[in-house]
Amino acid sequence: MQSYCSEKRTNLDYLMLLWGCVSAMPIVSFMHITVFVWGMFAFLFFLTFSIFNKGYISDLKTLEFSYILFFAVSVLSSIYSLISLPSVWLEGWGNRMIQYIICFIFYITFIGSRKTKLVKNFVDGVFISAVIQLFWGYAQYILYTIAKVDLNRVVFVNLLHMLRSGDTASHLTDGGIKVSGMCWNAGNFAPLVLFGFVYAKNIYLKVLFLIMALLCGSRTALIGVGTYLALLVIIHFKSIYQKAKKKVVSIIVISLGLIICVVSFSGLIVSYIDKVQETLYSIINYTENGSSMTHLGYFLEIPQILKHNSILHNLIGYGHGCSGIVYPKYPNALSGERWTAECDPVNYLWSYGIIGFALYYVWLVRNILNVKRINKDASLFFVAFMVEGLGYNVTWDWMKLLMISLFVLYRNRCDVFTDNNELESKVLTSLGIHFGISGVHV
Numbered sequence: 001m002q003s004y005c006s007e008k009r010t011n012l013d014y015l016m017l018l019w020g021c022v023s024a025m026p027i028v029s030f031m032h033i034t035v036f037v038w039g040m041f042a043f044l045f046f047l048t049f050s051i052f053n054k055g056y057i058s059d060l061k062t063l064e065f066s067y068i069l070f071f072a073v074s075v076l077s078s079i080y081s082l083i084s085l086p087s088v089w090l091e092g093w094g095n096r097m098i099q100y101i102i103c104f105i106f107y108i109t110f111i112g113s114r115k116t117k118l119v120k121n122f123v124d125g126v127f128i129s130a131v132i133q134l135f136w137g138y139a140q141y142i143l144y145t146i147a148k149v150d151l152n153r154v155v156f157v158n159l160l161h162m163l164r165s166g167d168t169a170s171h172l173t174d175g176g177i178k179v180s181g182m183c184w185n186a187g188n189f190a191p192l193v194l195f196g197f198v199y200a201k202n203i204y205l206k207v208l209f210l211i212m213a214l215l216c217g218s219r220t221a222l223i224g225v226g227t228y229l230a231l232l233v234i235i236h237f238k239s240i241y242q243k244a245k246k247k248v249v250s251i252i253v254i255s256l257g258l259i260i261c262v263v264s265f266s267g268l269i270v271s272y273i274d275k276v277q278e279t280l281y282s283i284i285n286y287t288e289n290g291s292s293m294t295h296l297g298y299f300l301e302i303p304q305i306l307k308h309n310s311i312l313h314n315l316i317g318y319g320h321g322c323s324g325i326v327y328p329k330y331p332n333a334l335s336g337e338r339w340t341a342e343c344d345p346v347n348y349l350w351s352y353g354i355i356g357f358a359l360y361y362v363w364l365v366r367n368i369l370n371v372k373r374i375n376k377d378a379s380l381f382f383v384a385f386m387v388e389g390l391g392y393n394v395t396w397d398w399m400k401l402l403m404i405s406l407f408v409l410y411r412n413r414c415d416v417f418t419d420n421n422e423l424e425s426k427v428l429t430s431l432g433i434h435f436g437i438s439g440v441h442v
Contacts, residue, residue, distance in 0.1 A: 013121045015042065020125020023398035024133070024192050025182035027152060027169060029162045036398060040102045047109060062112025066366070070359035071104050073316055074352045080312070081319030089322050089338045096320050103400050110408045119405035123416055124423050126402050130196030131205070131427050133181030133189070137212055140170065144177040152182070179216035187342070190221035191385060191394045195402070197225050198381040199417060201424055220392040228384035235376060294330060295391055298346040301327070305350075317353035326350050344389025367407040374410055378417040 019039035197209035324339035372379035
């Protein structure tokens with residue numbers, strides 16, 4: 001197995017580390033363009049000057065046929081949308097395609113290359129982002145619960161002016177705040193919480209991510225982490241049972257201690273319990289939840305939509321980000337603006353058609369099986385992520401790059417999910433956190 005922890009980072013490594021860090025922070029922007037997008041253009045600039053003399057480009061023979069065909073179908077469907085869809089659905093078409101093409105260029109640059117140190121730095125950057133936003137999320141919750149202070153609005157609108165005064169800075173609802181980290185929507189935070197929970201090795205940090213999955217108010221985050229834990233227990237039931245007494249007791253004690261610390265502020269304990277109960281209730285009693293029934297409707301209406309669609313739209317879809325067009329009676333359609341079905345498989349089905357949908361999931365499953373050959377536990381992260389996608393559209397551009405990066409690393413037998421202790425220690429130390437970093441790891 002390759003290891004990069006002890007290698008010295010170059011300026012380019014630090015650039016990739018920073019890009020990964022800001023990728024999951026969409027409200028961190030410059031000139032009202034997210035820093036993640038600026039990072040995309042910086043990546044293209046790097047590629048232009050290094051492709052011929054640095055050897056970062058992949059051997060084209062190593063590219064996966066299913067992904068190449070998927071990209072071709074997705075581009076074809078987006079071009080077809082230019083002549084088949086109303087103008088409102090074409091708003092931002094150029095920007096979406098540019099970002100989509102850059103993701104593809106990222107794929108062909110690294111998927112067959114053995115120069116994987118750069119993508120390892122991108123993955124490390126995303127983990128750093130997860131840790132930063134974990135503690136930012138706790139600050140969000142505490143400030144809003146105690147004083148109704150919207151931390152994102154204070155920092156990113158009033159102080160830094162990264163967002164306009166009318167922009168949404170946090171995920172606020174009638175019931176309070178849904179913790180969203182440095183994003184305006186908890187749906188972006190959910191896969192980050194899952195990744196942070198799985199990637200972290202320090203048991204205290206894992207517990208903090210677990211508590212956040214309960215606290216943030218996102219069913220998607222809780223379902224993702226819960227799915228991962230359930231699959232982990234099923235796979236390792238025998239060994240878990242043998243070690244149960246010592247391990248379970250320590251986890252329970254640590255969890256209770258951290259929960260007490262989190263909710264010991266005046267008035268927070270009731271709020272925390274209510275938040276967890278509300279989230280769990282909405283999952284168990286999904287038929288009483290409007291959002292859950294909407295997502296169920298996405299699937300139930302597929303046969304009728306296939307029946308009324310044109311053959312071409314069934315085969316290649318409606319183009320990138322236009323899956324909502326087949327659901328004209330849904331609440332999101334009332335705005336009269338372009339929208340995306342909030343469910344990954346449904347979004348892929350109607351954006352890229354049956355052909356694109358099949359090609360994408362063939363590529364995804366094949367790579368997950370490749371990860372499984374090296375680290376069975378790591379492959380569960382992708383399964384849990386796919387389950388998250390059933391309830392929300394969680395395959396953001398940064399998540400696409402993260403998945404590609406992880407697949408690249410495992411193709412080169414770099415087991416990053418078990419090779420990050422040194423990084424984790426440095427991140428926590430730099431944040432001034434010293435809860436037994438060199439002690440308990442899992």
